[in-house]
Amino acid sequence: MPDHVSPIRPRRSALYMPASNPRAVQKARELSCDVVILDLEDAVAPEQKVAARVAAMEAVRAGGFGQRELVVRANALDTEWGADDLAALRGGGADAVLLPKVSAIDTLHAAREALGDGPALWAMVETARGVVNLPDIVDAAREVGLAALVVGTNDLAKELRCRPGSDRAPLLPILTQIVLAARMAGLIALDGVINVLDDEERIAAECAQGLEWGFDGKTLIHPAQIAPANRVFSPAAEEIGWAEKIVHAFEQPDHANRGAIRIDGKMVERLHLDGARRTLALHQAIQARQ
Numbered sequence: 001m002p003d004h005v006s007p008i009r010p011r012r013s014a015l016y017m018p019a020s021n022p023r024a025v026q027k028a029r030e031l032s033c034d035v036v037i038l039d040l041e042d043a044v045a046p047e048q049k050v051a052a053r054v055a056a057m058e059a060v061r062a063g064g065f066g067q068r069e070l071v072v073r074a075n076a077l078d079t080e081w082g083a084d085d086l087a088a089l090r091g092g093g094a095d096a097v098l099l100p101k102v103s104a105i106d107t108l109h110a111a112r113e114a115l116g117d118g119p120a121l122w123a124m125v126e127t128a129r130g131v132v133n134l135p136d137i138v139d140a141a142r143e144v145g146l147a148a149l150v151v152g153t154n155d156l157a158k159e160l161r162c163r164p165g166s167d168r169a170p171l172l173p174i175l176t177q178i179v180l181a182a183r184m185a186g187l188i189a190l191d192g193v194i195n196v197l198d199d200e201e202r203i204a205a206e207c208a209q210g211l212e213w214g215f216d217g218k219t220l221i222h223p224a225q226i227a228p229a230n231r232v233f234s235p236a237a238e239e240i241g242w243a244e245k246i247v248h249a250f251e252q253p254d255h256a257n258r259g260a261i262r263i264d265g266k267m268v269e270r271l272h273l274d275g276a277r278r279t280l281a282l283h284q285a286i287q288a289r290q
Contacts, residue, residue, distance in 0.1 A: 014220065019038040176213065
C-alpha cells in the first residue's frame with residue numbers, strides 16, 4: 001500500500017463546495033483556499049446525487065485548481081450512492097477521497113478495496129463510535145492509505161446532544177482526542193466548520209482556538225471564511241523570526257552537538273529546533289503558493 005502521509009503543505013483552509021453547483025465549482029478554481037472539497041454528501045439533495053457525481057468527476061478531469069489540493073467527499077458506503085461514488089473516484093485523479101462518518105476500520109478497508117491504489121483517504125470523525133475507535137482507526141492508517149482526520153462538529157454535537165457555544169466547551173475534550181490520534185500516526189488534522197458567515201472576528205477566534213488545539217487548518221462552508229482561516233493558520237512574523245533564530249543558533253559550530261542552548265535568555269532544546277524547521281517549511285510552502 002502506498003504511503004499517503006503527506007509532506008508539509010498548507011492546509012489552512014479547506015472549503016466545501018457542492019459538486020452539484022457548477023458556478024461554485026468554477027469559483028473554487030479562483031479562490032485562495034488551500035483545499036477544495038467537492039461535496040457529494042451533505043450539500044447535495046438526494047435527487048441530485050448522481051448528477052453531482054458526474055459533475056465532480058468532470059471537474060476533477062478538467063483540472064484548473066492550481067496548487068489547491070482537490071478532495072471529493074463521497075457519500076457513506078452504507079448509502080445507495082456510496083459504492084458508485086468510490087467506483088467513479090477509483091481512477092479519477094482527485095488527491096484524496098473524504099469518507100463521512102468513519103466509525104470503524106471496516107469502512108477504511110472497504111473504501112481502500114474500492115479505490116485500489118488510487119487517492120489517499122481522509123476520514124471524517126463525526127460519530128461517538130468514531131471517537132471511541134480512534135486508536136484502531138489511526139493504527140490502520142499506513143495499511144489503508146489514510147492521510148487526514150477531519151472533524152464533523154455539527155454531527156458530533158447532534159449525536160452527543162450537546163450545545164456548544166462560541167467557546168465549543170462541550171466538544172473540546174473530543175477535539176483533543178482527534179488531534180492526539182492524528183499525531184500518533186503522522187496525519188493531517190482539520191478542525192470542523194463554523195456556521196457563522198458574516199462575523200470575521202468570531203470566525204478568526206474559532207480558527208485561533210483550533211490552532212491552539214493543534215489543528216493544521218479548518219474546514220469551511222463559505223468563501224468569506226477563507227481569509228481569516230488563512231491568516232490565523234499562517235505563521236506570524238514573530239514566529240517566523242524566532243524560528244529562524246533557533247535554526248541559525250543550532251547551525252553554529254559550537255552548538256552542533258548540544259542538546260540545549262540559550263537564546264535571548266531562554267533555554268531552547270532540539271525539540272524546539274524540530275518545531276522551528278516545521279514552521280519555516282510551512283512558511284516557505286505558503287510563500288511558494290503566493
